[in-house]
Amino acid sequence: xKTALWLYLFLFIAFFxxxxxxxxxxxxxxxxxxxxxxxGLMMGLYSVTHLPGNLMASVYVDRFGSRPxxxxxxxxxxxxxxxxxxxxxxxxxxxxxxxxxxxxAFLSPACLSLLARLSTDISQQGKLMAxxxxxxxxxxxxxxxxxAFLVAKLGFTAAFYILGWILIATAVLAxxxxxxxxxxxNNEGESLAQQETQAPLHSNIEQGSNTLKTNRxxxxxxxxxxxxxxxxxxxxxxxxxxxxNNGSIMTxxxxxxxxxxxxxxxxxxxxxNRYNPSYRTIFGTLALALLYFLLATDAPxxxxxxxxxxxxxxxxxxxxxxxxxxxxSEGKRYGRTxxxxxxxxxxxxxxxxxxxxxxxDYISPYFIAFVILALALAFNTLPEKRAPKLSSRFF
Numbered sequence: 001x002k003t004a005l006w007l008y009l010f011l012f013i014a015f016f017x018x019x020x021x022x023x024x025x026x027x028x029x030x031x032x033x034x035x036x037x038x039x040g041l042m043m044g045l046y047s048v049t050h051l052p053g054n055l056m057a058s059v060y061v062d063r064f065g066s067r068p069x070x071x072x073x074x075x076x077x078x079x080x081x082x083x084x085x086x087x088x089x090x091x092x093x094x095x096x097x098x099x100x101x102x103x104x105a106f107l108s109p110a111c112l113s114l115l116a117r118l119s120t121d122i123s124q125q126g127k128l129m130a131x132x133x134x135x136x137x138x139x140x141x142x143x144x145x146x147x148a149f150l151v152a153k154l155g156f157t158a159a160f161y162i163l164g165w166i167l168i169a170t171a172v173l174a175x176x177x178x179x180x181x182x183x184x185x186n187n188e189g190e191s192l193a194q195q196e197t198q199a200p201l202h203s204n205i206e207q208g209s210n211t212l213k214t215n216r217x218x219x220x221x222x223x224x225x226x227x228x229x230x231x232x233x234x235x236x237x238x239x240x241x242x243x244x245n246n247g248s249i250m251t252x253x254x255x256x257x258x259x260x261x262x263x264x265x266x267x268x269x270x271x272x273n274r275y276n277p278s279y280r281t282i283f284g285t286l287a288l289a290l291l292y293f294l295l296a297t298d299a300p301x302x303x304x305x306x307x308x309x310x311x312x313x314x315x316x317x318x319x320x321x322x323x324x325x326x327x328x329s330e331g332k333r334y335g336r337t338x339x340x341x342x343x344x345x346x347x348x349x350x351x352x353x354x355x356x357x358x359x360x361d362y363i364s365p366y367f368i369a370f371v372i373l374a375l376a377l378a379f380n381t382l383p384e385k386r387a388p389k390l391s392s393r394f395f
Contacts (some may be wrong), residue, residue: 004118004128006177008135011111013170014074015139017163018104019260022145023252024239025097028156034090036241040357042094043237043349046101047229050346053105054356057339063108064115071175076103078167085160105342112338114178114322116326127273133319134267140260148253220380224285226342226348227376228317231292231369233352235259235310238365258304264309272316277327280320282377287371288313317383348372 029039061069080100087093115128150159240252266272272280291310294301325337351372356365 016143019140019143040353044355047349049101050105054343056285057109066110073107074171081164109338137263145253146258213381223343223376223379225344229345229348229353237353259311262308263315264317277320277324286316292370296364
């Protein structure tokens with residue numbers, strides 16, 4: 001598990017660096033003269049350029065392994081941040097963010113694929129995914145406030161410059177400390193064993209009367225990450241704009257930190273991992289939709305409390321969704337599986353800020369998030385009876 005520890009360390013640094021930009025990108029774009037609709041377009045295009053990268057990752061991560069894509073993504077992302085420190089108009093920022101979207105599209109599928117290949121035991125894989133969620137959340141707890149603090153003390157240029165060099169240094173360290181040769185060899189041995197037995201690696205995916213058989217991924221499951229990332233994109237777009245008129249960049253960082261603390265609370269509840277991941281995903285998404293509905297209707301509840309609960313739902317859903325995908329996959333081609341997940345997330349991340357930026361004067365963006373999450377649940381639950389049976393133990 002030494003590779004997992006190193007990977008968690010590099011993931012922490014990478015996520016810290018990327019999440020530190022959340023509270024400062026919108027104020028930075030406004031300082032360059034960008035309108036809210038333009039900011040929504042910029043955030044949407046960042047997600048659109050994810051798509052070709054995700055499609056390429058679905059083929060090449062399985063073929064060449066995860067390590068080269070992790071290193072190259074971090075290195076190029078850091079270089080782009082160095083250029084971003086010197087932009088002078090919104091169109092330059094739009095171009096750099098679009099390029100960054102393509103470059104970083106390889107990072108998530110490569111990391112998740114590498115984690116999934118570290119073990120052949122489905123329970124252990126679920127723990128690795130939960131660990132990834134925990135590392136992600138720990139980084140996002142402190143990074144928004146840290147990014148806002150950097151801008152408050154040093155300004156936008158110095159903040160982007162520092163964050164860029166951190167990513168470049170992380171890429172260099174990952175080149176030397178992430179090992180994948182043994183993992184690839186084990187994966188080939190598993191594939192040969194599967195061909196001989198003509199059965200999937202995880203026999204609890206679906207069991208017929210006397211035989212075991214594999215199934216293709218049910219496409220309806222990918223409506224859920226579309227809804228989740230759409231809602232995430234909306235709140236990432238809305239919070240800085242809301243604070244821009246009534247607060248400071250430090251306040252924005254605090255609000256993002258509260259969401260991350262909520263995620264951390266759920267991830268620390270390790271007993272949750274014993275429950276079926278499909279149930280965790282569906283119930284968590286349903287709770288998240290209800291919370292966005294409360295935000296849209298200005299419910300008489302503390303705003304900070306709602307943000308904390310949203311974070312708790314995220315901490316429940318995202319690791320469960322990854323675990324669910326592992327269970328219903330064929331025990332191989334994890335790069336393809338998580339690339340499709342990244343594609344679905346990119347589509348939602350484009351829709352969220354784009355719709356919020358153009359419709360916020362007519363309808364609450366939080367209500368848009370509620371509707372899309374509800375539709376994602378409806379599409380996913382209707383064909384549930386035809387989905388592969390995950391396990392005989394639900395609770």
